[in-house]
Ligand code: TRP
């Protein structure tokens with residue numbers, strides 16, 4: 001018998017055509033992982049609304065185009081599940097329920113909250129939706145009991161918050177109906193000072209992750225002869241938050257690939273206008289690479305250059321063989337080649353990479369309905385999992401009146 005595959009889940013915001021940075025940073029990895037994991041990938045259109053609640057037109061234009069980019073990048077709809085967030089109201093329900101027990105500070109402390117507000121100055125991001133967005137992401141992830149979340153480093157704080165949210169949920173609701181009363185009765189046999197001491201240790205561990213406080217708590221509980229064995233177990237699971245696992249704590253699965261920088265050497269990003277789209281027209285690819293900046297010190301053909309200062313070299317590191325890389329290193333530094341000559345292998349490699357992508361996209365571009373069908377089928381599959389999770393969540397919270 002083969003072991004059940006572990007599940008992964010990840011999403012992307014539909015805010016424009018995907019570029020090669022998305023491909024190398026995420027999609028290529030998803031396409032590989034789909035064979036080893038039960039993979040769920042969704043179009044995060046609600047997430048896009050947290051920053052694009054005014055100018056929404058780009059979202060509408062991008063939803064199915066992004067799915068075509070995914071298919072072009074190698075996601076196979078017969079292997080993985082591709083779905084659309086806004087078709088899954090369960091995400092909103094779980095978000096609401098998680099929100100009840102989520103301290104504001106958890107959200108205010110997420111680094112992307114302040115960073116993005118500073119970076120996207122032209123947008124008013126002092127909204128409830130924007131503050132709550134990492135918790136919505138937690139709901140996305142917890143809904144599918146994903147073991148792993150394949151995302152970049154920039155998203156790891158969101159996965160950390162997801163873990164905290166799961167832990168707190170299991171702590172608050174993941175136990176038997178009489179557990180709370182039993183714990184209370186046990187605690188009441190202690191002196192007021194001891195009760196306060198235990199409460200403060202538990203808080204230190206749960207809110208600040210203080211492992212020493214947890215060790216002290218455990219030692220204290222174990223040593224109390226007035227507790228029964230069952231009471232000790234209950235009290236300790238109460239502090240560790242490891243009640244019955246209703247929601248699964250996920251882990252980040254960092255993408256192993258080297259980040260592809262933009263044409264100007266900064267992070268590749270649509271807002272910088274320094275990208276190459278996954279399905280960019282070949283003439284445009286040529287033109288963009290031919291005109292991309294090189295080492296500023298190489299003014300004349302006879303000036304020696306330094307690859308480390310050149311964005312073209314970044315492309316070589318992703319696209320070229322070791323031989324070609326060695327050729328660039330030597331010839332650039334002794335002005336043995338011109339920059340256009342140096343760029344040619346990059347142009348060839350990018351164009352070659354795009355051939356299968358354009359080919360895979362072709363039938364979907366011609367018949368957009370098939371893309372909608374893929375998403376509809378994915379939503380149906382996702383619904384089975386989401387309904388099951390929500391059933392458990394409602395029952396754990398005592399909402400089955
Ligand atoms: N926040 C992610 C981004 O901006 C997108 C996202 C939303 C996501 N929900 C997710 C990623 C769940 C992984 C898992 O790129």
Ligand code: SF4
Nearest residue numbers: 295305310332339342
């Ligand atoms: Fe950059 Fe290549 Fe020109 Fe050197 S030769 S500056 S690496 S483009």
